[in-house]
Amino acid sequence: MTADRGDDPHVRQLLGAYVLDALEADECRSVARHLQRCEACAEDYVEVAEAVSLLALLNMDDLLE
Numbered sequence: 671m672t673a674d675r676g677d678d679p680h681v682r683q684l685l686g687a688y689v690l691d692a693l694e695a696d697e698c699r700s701v702a703r704h705l706q707r708c709e710a711c712a713e714d715y716v717e718v719a720e721a722v723s724l725l726a727l728l729n730m731d732d733l734l735e
């Protein structure tokens with residue numbers, strides 16, 4: 671078990687905005703730092719990033735039709 675520090679909250683709720691590059695620079699940095707240390711959030715990040723890239727592919731297909 672990894673210790674849960676009060677000053678290092680999980681970033682799950684920010685991942686969507688992080689993937690879409692919609693966070694403030696400060697938030698973006700702290701999310702990136704957290705992802706390097708937190709396996710649970712890193713796994714969530716991969717899932718969110720995959721979902722977003724699938725959406726991007728779908729939108730691309732729509733544009734090509």
Ligand SMILES: [Zn+2]
Nearest residue numbers: 680681708711
């Ligand atoms: Zn975390």
